[in-house]
Amino acid sequence: MYLSFTDADLIRLPRWVGTANYSALFGDGTFLRSLEVTATFGLSVTGLETLLGLALGFLMHLRSRFSRLLQAVVFAPVVLPLTVTAIAWGYLVNPGSGAINRLLERAGVPTLGWLQDPGLALPTLVLITVWKGVGLPAVLYLAGLKQIPGELLEAAEVDGATPSQTTRRVTIPLLGPTTVLVVFLSLVSTVQSYVLVLLMTQGGPLGRTHLIGYFIYQQAFQFFHMGYAAAASCVLFGLLLGLGWLQLRITERRVHYA
């Protein structure tokens, strides 16, 4: 916190500069742009992870011989190092020799510059992030589904509800607390994430993947603007505190309903 009010650059002694770092930040186009990119990225990943997590939770809950296998495989990327993720996917989405474009080529469909096209780079990163992260929401939903008492579902059936009605009116509302948890866990982790950007796109093309975490990393460890980076960290922290406060408010309301 103290650092954010100084011009620390690791060479000279830090000097007190008051709120200069903060006023500079909010006039810095790259920073403002990174807030926008982070919001788009965070909301897309969270939306997809929640929906896909719910679907995968249901799928794991199905009584299939392969449910355990599905759970093991879907959760595996969660523990996988990001370097390995970046290498495996970097090759899959490679414009020339990557598997995805080669399959498209065979199908006679035009190939795409997954990480090179300014409009596609962020969606591609969202896809990779969801692949890596969705295992946690999925097992959280699975745990939630297992906790729903069977009598409740039977009661709905006795009352003449169709399976899809039961799912929409009984199961999904009962998963409400899980959904709140999943949404906030996912938001909090995506708002700070940037390692894939560091390894795969370095913020490009045209700054379209310049997340706030990457902004901080670049200011601190490429330009050595420690004070400036600390100020950006404080803004990020403020954002996260806001999210935490929001989650607390929503959780409290939920408890009153239950």
Added chain:
Amino acid sequence: MRKARPVQDTLVLLVTAVFAAPLVWMVLTAVKSQADVYMGPLWPRSVHLENFRLAWETAPFGRYFLNSLVVASVTTASVLLTSILAAYAFARLRFAGRDWLFLLALGTLMVPGEVLLVPNFVTVKRLGWLDTYAALVVPFAASAFGIFVLRQTFRKLPVELEEAMFVDGASPWTVLWRLYVPVTLTSAAAAAIFVFLGAWNALVWPLVVTGSTAMRTVQVGLASLIYDQGYNLPVLMAAATLVALPVLLVYFAFQRLVVEAALQSGLKS
């Protein structure tokens, strides 16, 4: 074995295959010849296991693995020890300001790692720890999350058990190691695996605090291969496979524990 349900089984297997594809593809590419990667069929025509040897030799991976192993093991041991001691103190000992201190420790959970990157770096630099094991381990040597999880588990034990041991003349130290630790072994093991994997996978912190080859961890070594433009794709895939292998082995061996620890870390908030 459950009975076959064709529709469900097919659906589940299909989704499993989609999720596994990127990793399967990585391993398939790791054993291809370089010509096959660019021109050949998707399935390798011949198996080239020498890619793994080449990958091992492109960088001092032996040293990197050793560093990662040391850092992850020491971090895990230290987190366990500090968590056990602190959790017992917060759960059972009575001292002034206990609850207040516990709240303070919990408060550190609210501050995410990414926010601490810059201040921690400046601290470590001032201490003159850059490029040492201390820089890699000390900032992560204690964990509020570990303390919290173990404290909850410790508090579930009936206090009477402990009192009975005290009547028999045991010291708090004996009570902790003979009673609390053994009965909470599963949750401690889950936490330990989780901490170990986290330390093994860490990239950004080791990247910024280490400079010399001798101090680098596997993640930093692998990341520098990505930036290396003249790489040989099958060899890069082989290197990634080698780095992923220990993690996946630990994960598949202790899958239940890992998932349980992840669930706990999700539920804490």
